[in-house]
Amino acid sequence: MKWKHGDKAQVSITHMTEHDAGRYSCYYVTFTGRSQFSNILELVLTGSYSKPSLSALPSPVVTSGGRVILQCGSWLGFDRYILTKEGEHRLSWTLDSQPHTRGQSQALFPVGPVTPSHRWTFRCYGCYRNSPQVCSQPSDPLELLVSGVSGKPFLLAQQGLIVASGQSLTLQCGSDVGYDRFALSKEGGQDIPQSLVLQPQVGLSQVKFHLDTVHSYHGGRYRCYGGHNLSSEWSAPSDHLDILVAGWFSDRPSLSVQPGTTVTSGENVTLLCQSQNLTDTFLLSKDGAVYPPLCLPSKHRVQQYQAEFSMSPVTSAHGGTYRCYSSLSTAPYLLSQPSEPLELRVSGEGPLALSFCAVGSGFCALN
Numbered sequence: 001m002k003w004k005h006g007d008k009a010q011v012s013i014t015h016m017t018e019h020d021a022g023r024y025s026c027y028y029v030t031f032t033g034r035s036q037f038s039n040i041l042e043l044v045l046t047g048s049y050s051k052p053s054l055s056a057l058p059s060p061v062v063t064s065g066g067r068v069i070l071q072c073g074s075w076l077g078f079d080r081y082i083l084t085k086e087g088e089h090r091l092s093w094t095l096d097s098q099p100h101t102r103g104q105s106q107a108l109f110p111v112g113p114v115t116p117s118h119r120w121t122f123r124c125y126g127c128y129r130n131s132p133q134v135c136s137q138p139s140d141p142l143e144l145l146v147s148g149v150s151g152k153p154f155l156l157a158q159q160g161l162i163v164a165s166g167q168s169l170t171l172q173c174g175s176d177v178g179y180d181r182f183a184l185s186k187e188g189g190q191d192i193p194q195s196l197v198l199q200p201q202v203g204l205s206q207v208k209f210h211l212d213t214v215h216s217y218h219g220g221r222y223r224c225y226g227g228h229n230l231s232s233e234w235s236a237p238s239d240h241l242d243i244l245v246a247g248w249f250s251d252r253p254s255l256s257v258q259p260g261t262t263v264t265s266g267e268n269v270t271l272l273c274q275s276q277n278l279t280d281t282f283l284l285s286k287d288g289a290v291y292p293p294l295c296l297p298s299k300h301r302v303q304q305y306q307a308e309f310s311m312s313p314v315t316s317a318h319g320g321t322y323r324c325y326s327s328l329s330t331a332p333y334l335l336s337q338p339s340e341p342l343e344l345r346v347s348g349e350g351p352l353a354l355s356f357c358a359v360g361s362g363f364c365a366l367n
Contacts, residue, residue, distance in 0.1 A: 021045040021133035042133060044125075049076060049136035052126045054083075055190045057108075061145045061225075064233065067112030068144060070122060073104050074136070078126030081107035082135060086121045097126075111144075116233030120144035145185065145192050145225060148233045151177045153226045155184075155238040158208075161292055162285055162325070162335065165247040169214045171222060173238065174206025179226030182207045183234060187221040219245040219333030242292065244283070246325055248334040251277045255284075255324045255339040265316055265348025271309040273324035273339065280329040282307035287321040287341075298326070319346040 009028075013020050021044060025037045052074035062068050072081040078097055085091040097105040107124075114120055121143045125135040153175035163169050173182040183194045195207040205226075211218055222241045225234040253275040263269055273282040275298075282305075285293040296307035305326075311318050322342045325335040 016045055018045055018048065018131070018134050021131070023133070044082070044127075044133045044135055046125055046135045047137050048134050049078075049126065050074070051137040051139050052076075052078065052081065052124055054122060054124045054139040054142045056142060056144060059185070059187075060142060060190055060192055061147055061185050061223075061237070062112070062114045064116055064146050064148055065113045067110065068114065070109040070111055070124070070142070071106055072109065072124035072126070072139065073100060073106030074126050075104045076126060076136070077105050078136070079105070079129035080127050080132065081109075082125045082127065083107075083109045084123050084125075084138075086123065086141070087118060114144055114146055116146045116148065116231060119232050120146065142190065143192065145183055145234055146232060147225055147237060148235060150226070150233075150235040151175060152236040153177070153179065153182065153224055153238045155222060155224045155241045157241060157243060161242060162244045162246050162283075163214050163218075165214055165216070165245055167214050169211040169218055169243070171209045171211065171224070171241070171243075172206060173209065173224035173226075174204060175226045175235070176203055177205075177226060177235070179205050179235065180229040181227050183225045183227065184209045185223050185225070185237075187223075187240075189220070214245055216245060216248055216331075216334055219243055219248075219331075221333075242333065244293075244325075244327075244333055244335050246335040247337050248331075249326070249328075249336040251275055251279065251326050252337040253279075253282065253324050253326050253339050255322065255342045257342060257344060261343060262345045263314055263347075265346055266313045268310070268312040269314045269318070269344070271311070271322060271324070271342070271344075272306060273309070273326075274304050274306040275326050275336075276304055277326070278328075279305050279326035279336075281327045281332070283325045283327065283335065284309045285323050285325070287323075289320075293325075314346055316346045316348050319344055 024041045027035045027037050052072050055071050057069040080096050083093045095107040097107050100106045121141055123138040123141055127135040153173050156172045158170045181196045183192050185192050197205040223237040227234045253273050256272045258270045279298050281295050283293045283295040298305040298307055323338040327335050
């Protein structure tokens with residue numbers, strides 16, 4: 001057979017095994033001799049070991065032009081890791097592993113600058129030095145969310161900011177900008193669920209994120225982003241929303257009021273939250289309130305921890321049903337059982353007094 005320029009030969013591997021993984025090169029032979037070897041092709045077999053984890057440091061949400069570190073790690077002690085970027089032009093990078101303080105091996109891949117010109121979706125694999133072309137299953141995909149400066153959406157919690165452990169939780173993200181899709185992120189989390197707008201309303205697009213049954217890991221600070229189908233760039237983040245999970249600690253503080261549960265507008269009223277168990281912070285919530293709960297650091301008084309919430313002078317807007325909770329500084333988004341409800345009745349008229357709580361910031365404030 002006479003070979004011509006551009007001719008090709010194919011070698012088929014019908015059933016890939018560990019013995020087929022390796023580094024390949026080819027050459028051709030003519031009557032004048034043998035050609036040079038081709039460039040090396042590395043054939044990697046995946047799926048031989050359990051998948052590693054892939055996370056973004058400090059967060060999978062990156063501003064346009066920013067940089068991020070992708071951390072691939074496993075308890076299986078892999079000697080090297082491969083990071084792949086999915087898309088039309090599939091790219092890959094390989095790094096030797098380094099020991100981690102918690103006993104697992106890991107590799108840190110710097111990525112950036114990140115731009116919204118295309119999607120940034122990654123997976124990683126782990127391999128051993130004695131068989132470097134035989135690797136693990138792929139990690140779960142990790143998509144970086146590139147945030148921009150377009151109008152921020154709003155984020156609401158349908159069940160309120162304090163939800164009971166075991167309750168369902170739905171967060172609603174929307175905007176009047178007319179976004180086609182929304183993404184939800186949790187501070188310190190890696191998963192960024194996305195949802196398309198299925199039935200846009202006139203002047204408003206919105207979606208609901210159903211987070212299933214509430215567990216401890218649902219407590220935290222959330223933000224959402226809006227995006228258009230024809231762009232990889234997302235909007236500026238919404239204002240943050242703090243979700244507090246109640247009932248995670250067995251403690252149930254008590255709630256009392258001075259001078260009494262029925263007062264006249266203009267009087268000075270103090271709600272006292274107390275617990276015999278060690279606690280760092282007390283939170284006071286009002287049923288139906290749209291603003292976050294008040295919170296105060298606890299003070300130790302005669303074998304009890306307590307906080308005094310003052311309303312001076314009280315107005316009719318303060319009337320309602322109150323509950324208090326305790327929390328620890330090590331887990332600021334996890335709360336105790338609620339106190340028994342306390343109904344405050346106020347006669348007279350007055351302006352609404354607003355309050356807020358900076359959860360996890362180390363201090364509380366009142367307005």
